[in-house]
Amino acid sequence: MVTDTNREYELVVIVSHEADEDETATALEMITNFISGHGGSVSAREDWGIKRLAYPIKNYREGNYVLFKFILSSDEINELDRIIRSSQNIIRHLVTVATGSNTEESEQDQAADQEETADQEPVAEQDQAADQEETADQEPAAEQVTQSDAEDDSKD
Numbered sequence: 001m002v003t004d005t006n007r008e009y010e011l012v013v014i015v016s017h018e019a020d021e022d023e024t025a026t027a028l029e030m031i032t033n034f035i036s037g038h039g040g041s042v043s044a045r046e047d048w049g050i051k052r053l054a055y056p057i058k059n060y061r062e063g064n065y066v067l068f069k070f071i072l073s074s075d076e077i078n079e080l081d082r083i084i085r086s087s088q089n090i091i092r093h094l095v096t097v098a099t100g101s102n103t104e105e106s107e108q109d110q111a112a113d114q115e116e117t118a119d120q121e122p123v124a125e126q127d128q129a130a131d132q133e134e135t136a137d138q139e140p141a142a143e144q145v146t147q148s149d150a151e152d153d154s155k156d
Contacts, residue, residue, distance in 0.1 A: 005074045006040070008098040014063035017050050019089040027089045028066060034083055040072030058091050069098060 013031070015024050032042050048065035057063070072080070077095060084093045 006071050007074055008043075008069070008071050009077070009095055010098045011068040011070065011080075011093060011095045013066050013068070013084065013090050014053075014057070014092040015066065016060055016089050016091050017062040017064055018060070019064075023089050024064060027087050030087065031068060031080070031084065034080055035068075035070050035072055038072065038076045038079070040070055040076070042068055042070045044069040060091055063091060 011031070013028070015027055019027070028045075032045075035042055044067075046067040048067060050062050050064050052062050053060065081093075081095060084090055
């Protein structure tokens with residue numbers, strides 16, 4: 001049985017704002033070439049521009065953010081990570097599995113999540129029933145206290 005291990009990923013890279021356009025283009029082209037050279041495809045690329053970092057990274061306070069959406073074999077992600085780490089101009093990156101990925105594996109995960117939710121719903125109904133019973137038990141006690149208080153007041 002051969003399964004397709006390609007998944008949809010998102011990659012955000014922060015390129016040093018001190019890198020000129022050629023260096024930035026070379027670093028980003030390296031990523032695109034790696035993905036296409038290893039049987040994947042880049043479906044989208046968004047340049048978010050230069051933004052101030054929340055905290056200094058490698059003594060940089062600003063970085064050029066770029067988002068890649070791509071499909072690649074899960075076996076190649078570690079190699080992509082290694083290639084990105086070797087780049088001097090990329091100061092930070094993060095690869096994540098894209099939400100809503102259309103693979104058999106994610107469909108199986110969703111089915112398992114639905115089964116777990118179905119198993120948990122009766123427990124929640126039982127808890128609600130128990131809460132209602134407790135409330136019903138407490139209400140007569142409150143009435144008894146009120147009646148005894150009324151009796152005490154009438155005696156005075």
